[in-house]
Amino acid sequence: MLPLSRTNILTGGCIGRIWYPVGEAAVSLGGVQVVRWRKPRWLPTAKSRLFTVPKRPVIPAEETREIQRLFNNYRTSVRAVRHHLLEEYLRTSATSEVALQQVAEEEAEHQRLMEYNRMENERIAALREIRIKKELEDDLARVAASKQKLAEQAAIRQEEALRIITETQELVKTFINRENLEKAIENALANPVDYNSAIDQEGYIYRGRNTKVQDIPEEDREKLARASQ
Amino acid sequence: MFPASGGARLGYRTTKAIRFAKHGCTNRPFYHIVVMEKRKSRQGHVIEQLGTFDPLVNVHGEKLCSINLDRATYWIGNGAHISLPCSILFGLAGLLPIHPSTYIKAWRNRKAATNAEGETESTSSS
Numbered sequence A: 001m002l003p004l005s006r007t008n009i010l011t012g013g014c015i016g017r018i019w020y021p022v023g024e025a026a027v028s029l030g031g032v033q034v035v036r037w038r039k040p041r042w043l044p045t046a047k048s049r050l051f052t053v054p055k056r057p058v059i060p061a062e063e064t065r066e067i068q069r070l071f072n073n074y075r076t077s078v079r080a081v082r083h084h085l086l087e088e089y090l091r092t093s094a095t096s097e098v099a100l101q102q103v104a105e106e107e108a109e110h111q112r113l114m115e116y117n118r119m120e121n122e123r124i125a126a127l128r129e130i131r132i133k134k135e136l137e138d139d140l141a142r143v144a145a146s147k148q149k150l151a152e153q154a155a156i157r158q159e160e161a162l163r164i165i166t167e168t169q170e171l172v173k174t175f176i177n178r179e180n181l182e183k184a185i186e187n188a189l190a191n192p193v194d195y196n197s198a199i200d201q202e203g204y205i206y207r208g209r210n211t212k213v214q215d216i217p218e219e220d221r222e223k224l225a226r227a228s229q
Numbered sequence B: 001m002f003p004a005s006g007g008a009r010l011g012y013r014t015t016k017a018i019r020f021a022k023h024g025c026t027n028r029p030f031y032h033i034v035v036m037e038k039r040k041s042r043q044g045h046v047i048e049q050l051g052t053f054d055p056l057v058n059v060h061g062e063k064l065c066s067i068n069l070d071r072a073t074y075w076i077g078n079g080a081h082i083s084l085p086c087s088i089l090f091g092l093a094g095l096l097p098i099h100p101s102t103y104i105k106a107w108r109n110r111k112a113a114t115n116a117e118g119e120t121e122s123t124s125s126s
Helices: A061-095 A097-174 A178-190 B069-077 B084-093 B100-125
Strands: A023-027 A031-035 A197-199 A204-207 B016-025 B028-037 B048-053 B065-067
Touching (some): A061 B069, B016 B069, B016 B084, B028 B069, B065 B084, B084 B100
Antiparallel strands (some): A023 A031, A197 A204, B016 B028, B028 B048, B048 B065
């Protein structure tokens, strides 16, 4: 009889944890019969079998001796077989065809991968060279462009400055100093400038403080240029 | 889910056992001869399947059995334990020496047969 177990019996049938003990009665090499109920240990012995004495199996002496002899021989032989198989395994594991083949295959695989890696590196290195060159060229172009722009702007500023200077130089000639003062006053008094004017609805402008509309004939009238034109 | 034909993770220093894993259904057992770690449950994850054994007799009066001798010797060389029914089967197949229980069963059957013959003779003669 195999020992009882409460928890891990019948894993194939997926019962789960059961509270009552279940025992397995093994039938030699034929199968296993599952017993659903077994008496719990705290229940006392049944009245009918209180005083039964279990029958001891009687094996004759020569049979026992024969059995012992058989088992001794068997165990010796099995030990020898095991030892032999172990030696064979140790002998052939490193030098067997399978192992050698595996080693050769691994080596070939390694070489192939290294080769592939080298090719990849070369390819990427070429691409990288191209990219770096291009980037360098771009940088140089950018720098040249910005330099040119700066130069242009400097030239423009230079031109502007020059224009202002020449204009100012021209203007300086017209400035009134102490020496020119009296002459300028006399000039101003001699040449009065009249800014007064009048316009009419048709857009003709009549300049002068004292001009009258009737004084200027129609053909001589000055048409004021439109601001939009 | 591991198939019954093998594929479980191989532990480094665990005890392996060659034994029967019972499959089949009610009133119809069927055994796979299997290498697995000794402390796994009977239908647990199997390292490798080495064969089958059908305990029920077929139409021709045979109990069919198959064993992968190559792999079985490999695993025994690797230090796998063998269960009792497996040892008996291997003994009958020729992989291991014949187990004593085969001889015991045989002579007990013979004794029972001669006793039965003797009884029938005595009853018929008397």
